[in-house]
Amino acid sequence: MEMPEPDARVLGNRDAILKALAEALPADGLITDPHQTLAYECDALTAYRCPPLAVILPATTEEVSQALKICHQLGVKVVPRGAGTSLAGGSLATADSVIIGTSRLRDTIEVNYPDRYIRVQTGVTNLSVTQSVENDGFFYAPDPSSQLACAIAGNIAMNSGGAHCLKYGVTTNNLLGVTLVLADGEVVELGGAHMDAPGLDMLALICGSEGQLGIVTEATLRILPKPEGARPVLIGFDDAETAGECVAQIIKSGVLPVAIEYMDRLCIQVVEDFTAVGYPLCEALLIVEVEGSEAEIAVQIERIEKIALALDPREFRVSQSLEQSELIWKGRKSAFGAMGRLNDYLCLDGTVPVSALPLTLRRIGELAQEHQMEVANVFHAGDGNMHPLILYNANLEGDFERAEQLGAAILKLCVEVGGCLTGEHGVGIEKRDLMYEQFSPDDLEAMMQVKDVFDPDWMLNPAKVFPLNASAARRSLIATQGAAK
Amino acid sequence: MEMPEPDARVLGNRDAILKALAEALPADGLITDPHQTLAYECDALTAYRCPPLAVILPATTEEVSQALKICHQLGVKVVPRGAGTSLAGGSLATADSVIIGTSRLRDTIEVNYPDRYIRVQTGVTNLSVTQSVENDGFFYAPDPSSQLACAIAGNIAMNSGGAHCLKYGVTTNNLLGVTLVLADGEVVELGGAHMDAPGLDMLALICGSEGQLGIVTEATLRILPKPEGARPVLIGFDDAETAGECVAQIIKSGVLPVAIEYMDRLCIQVVEDFTAVGYPLCEALLIVEVEGSEAEIAVQIERIEKIALALDPREFRVSQSLEQSELIWKGRKSAFGAMGRLNDYLCLDGTVPVSALPLTLRRIGELAQEHQMEVANVFHAGDGNMHPLILYNANLEGDFERAEQLGAAILKLCVEVGGCLTGEHGVGIEKRDLMYEQFSPDDLEAMMQVKDVFDPDWMLNPAKVFPLNASAARRSLIATQGAAK
Numbered sequence: 001m002e003m004p005e006p007d008a009r010v011l012g013n014r015d016a017i018l019k020a021l022a023e024a025l026p027a028d029g030l031i032t033d034p035h036q037t038l039a040y041e042c043d044a045l046t047a048y049r050c051p052p053l054a055v056i057l058p059a060t061t062e063e064v065s066q067a068l069k070i071c072h073q074l075g076v077k078v079v080p081r082g083a084g085t086s087l088a089g090g091s092l093a094t095a096d097s098v099i100i101g102t103s104r105l106r107d108t109i110e111v112n113y114p115d116r117y118i119r120v121q122t123g124v125t126n127l128s129v130t131q132s133v134e135n136d137g138f139f140y141a142p143d144p145s146s147q148l149a150c151a152i153a154g155n156i157a158m159n160s161g162g163a164h165c166l167k168y169g170v171t172t173n174n175l176l177g178v179t180l181v182l183a184d185g186e187v188v189e190l191g192g193a194h195m196d197a198p199g200l201d202m203l204a205l206i207c208g209s210e211g212q213l214g215i216v217t218e219a220t221l222r223i224l225p226k227p228e229g230a231r232p233v234l235i236g237f238d239d240a241e242t243a244g245e246c247v248a249q250i251i252k253s254g255v256l257p258v259a260i261e262y263m264d265r266l267c268i269q270v271v272e273d274f275t276a277v278g279y280p281l282c283e284a285l286l287i288v289e290v291e292g293s294e295a296e297i298a299v300q301i302e303r304i305e306k307i308a309l310a311l312d313p314r315e316f317r318v319s320q321s322l323e324q325s326e327l328i329w330k331g332r333k334s335a336f337g338a339m340g341r342l343n344d345y346l347c348l349d350g351t352v353p354v355s356a357l358p359l360t361l362r363r364i365g366e367l368a369q370e371h372q373m374e375v376a377n378v379f380h381a382g383d384g385n386m387h388p389l390i391l392y393n394a395n396l397e398g399d400f401e402r403a404e405q406l407g408a409a410i411l412k413l414c415v416e417v418g419g420c421l422t423g424e425h426g427v428g429i430e431k432r433d434l435m436y437e438q439f440s441p442d443d444l445e446a447m448m449q450v451k452d453v454f455d456p457d458w459m460l461n462p463a464k465v466f467p468l469n470a471s472a473a474r475r476s477l478i479a480t481q482g483a484a485k
Numbered sequence: 486m487e488m489p490e491p492d493a494r495v496l497g498n499r500d501a502i503l504k505a506l507a508e509a510l511p512a513d514g515l516i517t518d519p520h521q522t523l524a525y526e527c528d529a530l531t532a533y534r535c536p537p538l539a540v541i542l543p544a545t546t547e548e549v550s551q552a553l554k555i556c557h558q559l560g561v562k563v564v565p566r567g568a569g570t571s572l573a574g575g576s577l578a579t580a581d582s583v584i585i586g587t588s589r590l591r592d593t594i595e596v597n598y599p600d601r602y603i604r605v606q607t608g609v610t611n612l613s614v615t616q617s618v619e620n621d622g623f624f625y626a627p628d629p630s631s632q633l634a635c636a637i638a639g640n641i642a643m644n645s646g647g648a649h650c651l652k653y654g655v656t657t658n659n660l661l662g663v664t665l666v667l668a669d670g671e672v673v674e675l676g677g678a679h680m681d682a683p684g685l686d687m688l689a690l691i692c693g694s695e696g697q698l699g700i701v702t703e704a705t706l707r708i709l710p711k712p713e714g715a716r717p718v719l720i721g722f723d724d725a726e727t728a729g730e731c732v733a734q735i736i737k738s739g740v741l742p743v744a745i746e747y748m749d750r751l752c753i754q755v756v757e758d759f760t761a762v763g764y765p766l767c768e769a770l771l772i773v774e775v776e777g778s779e780a781e782i783a784v785q786i787e788r789i790e791k792i793a794l795a796l797d798p799r800e801f802r803v804s805q806s807l808e809q810s811e812l813i814w815k816g817r818k819s820a821f822g823a824m825g826r827l828n829d830y831l832c833l834d835g836t837v838p839v840s841a842l843p844l845t846l847r848r849i850g851e852l853a854q855e856h857q858m859e860v861a862n863v864f865h866a867g868d869g870n871m872h873p874l875i876l877y878n879a880n881l882e883g884d885f886e887r888a889e890q891l892g893a894a895i896l897k898l899c900v901e902v903g904g905c906l907t908g909e910h911g912v913g914i915e916k917r918d919l920m921y922e923q924f925s926p927d928d929l930e931a932m933m934q935v936k937d938v939f940d941p942d943w944m945l946n947p948a949k950v951f952p953l954n955a956s957a958a959r960r961s962l963i964a965t966q967g968a969a970k
Contacts (some may be wrong), residue, residue, distance in 0.1 A: 204689030
């Protein structure tokens with residue numbers, strides 16, 4: 001992946017910049033020692049690495065504002081970073097940039113049950129939000145696989161989803177308000193504890209904007225009352241088409257499961273070898289989870305059973321106990337880890353219409369053969385959010401690049417069948433140059449003009465989201481003509 | 486309400502402009518006769534009236550594009566209009582503008598059950614969307630009170646809700662994609678039939694943008710499988726505080742009703758006089774509707790009953806039949822009509838946190854006394870979306886202006902208690918100059934810069950959304966410096 005040339009002026013002024021940062025910012029939130037900044041050289045897309053000039057870890061909105069102000073004055077680019085779990089390189093630093101991380105923004109500010117919201121600093125982890133309220137019978141719905149580690153800041157930046165978003169929506173559907181610090185340090189409030197605000201929906205614009213428009217330091221999140229119970233069903237099929245048909249029929253029938261997860265044979269095999277949770281070895285395994293009271297669960301499972309049995313499944317198994325439910329989910333949740341034990345893999349994140357799942361799976365198989373690589377599939381089938389894992393060998397020269405080429409072909413396929421380049425991982429650096437597959441130059445120009453409004457000097461999260469040639473052209477225009485505004 | 490001076494150049498060129506429109510556009514979609522344009526002099530905020538220069542009613546996206554192109558070339562402002570049901574003056578014309586209406590955009594383009602969407606031209610009514618799919622067991626969730634008449638175009642422009650949005654969300658939660666025609670006639674596609682697209686969320690920005698950014702000609706809408714059944718419960722209380730407490734406890738308990746509607750004594754009385762549906766006369770009446778299978782409904786009603794009875798209600802009545810359910814809803818749905826038989830009224834649309842409902846209701850009562858006017862309250866309590874109806878006498882000089890003054894005071898109150906100026910009616914001209922109550926000048930400047938991106942000459946839906954002095958300053962800046970871009 002090509003990265004822009006670092007700004008020679010900034011690199012040349014390195015010592016002066018670090019000195020100015022040290023003078024302006026509290027010592028306990030500033031890392032400049034190259035041995036320590038090395039810990040921030042990559043996120044979860046570890047194939048790309050670059051340590052930043054410095055790392056700032058503010059503990060309050062005011063400190064974030066102060067950090068952005070000083071970077072703005074010094075003309076230093078800023079890379080916002082949550083917990084660094086991005087699979088798309090969303091928080092990869094550049095050599096001429098400073099990382100502002102949210103890891104010390106850990107306070108819960110307010111919990112309000114009558115109005116069903118929680119207000120947190122955005123460095124808290126996704127899972128900890130639910131942990132803060134679960135004793136009172138509430139939970140926070142979006143649940144990315146990385147929920148133990150990932151920060152709310154990153155969830156907002158990437159509009160994260162998770163297995164349960166089929167029923168409860170993704171981050172944008174559960175975000176009520178934010179405190180946003182702009183590129184020049186100005187602090188603004190968007191949204192609130194109420195329904196959508198008048199005027200243009202700036203809150204929705206911030207959600208999923210991948211650190212291009214500002215740094216979100218506090219967020220008001222919708223919390224929901226916890227359902228009484230939940231129960232997963234395992235359904236195994238001999239071919240992907242029938243599994244896809246089963247998903248479509250369940251959704252059409254009026255049952256809205258909390259989750260419909262899909263695993264293919266390769267994934268089942270690897271997971272079973274690792275966890276021995278008792279999955280049937282078949283071509284396509286669905287985990288369908290429903291929730292509610294006992295009566296509600298029974299009604300839904302009855303309907304799912306009727307649909308599934310008519311499709312002649314290899315296996316239909318309803319969890320009979322909490323232990324069985326935990327085993328069923330343990331397998332699914334271990335899938336990425338199990339795969340990682342055996343192989344290096346590139347985890348893709350494309351989305352297709354549910355009805356296009358069978359065609360897409362078949363074409364992915366064909367593309368894998370053409371590229372002579374293996375692909376395992378494990379994904380959120382209910383909303384068509386696919387996560388093909390392309391297996392490669394990091395010690396084999398050129399193998400990662402071949403995986404990337406296949407990845408690009410698969411993501412183009414997602415767009416071709418009426419889907420899009422990303423479901424929940426974001427564009428980051430990974431899909432930056434594929435944006436032309438989804439958008440016309442005019443579409444991208446409109447998005448870039450919106451970025452101009454928030455970040456007129458293009459100092460936030462460089463080399464992400466927009467194709468490098470487009471953002472490079474933007475930056476050289478700003479350099480010659482002054483800021484866009 | 487102050488309106489900007491019409492553009493003398495446009496008024497002076499009236500005949501030439503109408504001639505140019507007639508030459509460029511199909512005759513069956515153009516109205517220039519002043520007797521006929523009079524029908525378009527107002528929307529449902531009938532206190533404000535102004536006939537446009539002309540009305541264009543295109544039947545295809547291409548014709549909308551052609552119409553916007555010619556208006557762009559002629560330098561004529563454009564007011565987009567759905568069915569004209571806006572209560573906020575969202576489609577009020579100006580004397581120097583042309584209305585582009587969606588009333589002939591009536592086709593259903595595609596119905597797709599496996600992927601749960603319908604694609605329509607945006608002139609179709611809200612109710613007709615559900616009618617297109619209900620025989621196959623589906624429905625479209627947002628259900629504004631005007632659903633028989635209002636167009637999807639207007640629903641998208643205002644991000645409309647309705648009684649059922651407590652469970653299913655508002656328009657933005659049910660909108661997957663749009664075809665948008667920009668001010669210069671360019672046609673763009675945003676979103677699609679898949680989950681959220683990569684890059685900035687331009688689709689969310691369009692939803693609720695009140696015709697400031699373009700005209701939406703086609704929309705892909707999420708349709709949902711219809712629940713098996715639904716049942717309303719009537720709960721009457723002797724005071725607003727206890728009713729508010731009941732709403733908060735129901736929501737906290739884990740039941741998520743489809744709707745929680747609220748009526749106060751004045752409203753109950755007027756509705757009962759008109760419809761005789763058998764409402765108990767009390768201070769605060771809740772209609773709580775739950776849905777699902779028989780078993781699911783029973784579980785939810787049991788929980789609601791337990792909560793309500795502990796609060797010592799005046800009345801607790803579960804509907805025992807379809808007929809009873811229809812009667813209960815008939816009263817609620819007749820509320821606005823019943824009130825209109827007796828009085829002129831100004832229907833407000835503010836939103837407050839649910840926990841602030843009792844305080845807000847009390848303060849509204851006090852404000853009404855101070856202003857010596859009567860206010861009836863009927864609204865969506867579950868999400869805090871209030872619709873105070875200020876009664877006035879249109880034949881009494883100055884009475885409407887006094888109603889407007891009280892309305893402004895009530896909307897300021899909504900902002901003070903942590904809410905916002907509008908829930909689902911939009912800003913339009915009605916709340917334009919109140920935007921300073923909610924937003925700082927910098928907030929509004931950022932929104933206006935986003936409008937610059939889409940409508941650089943500020944030709945779309947003049948004098949709405951932004952305070953008149955702010956948009957006037959913008960327009961004179963453009964006039965002296967050329968377009969913003």
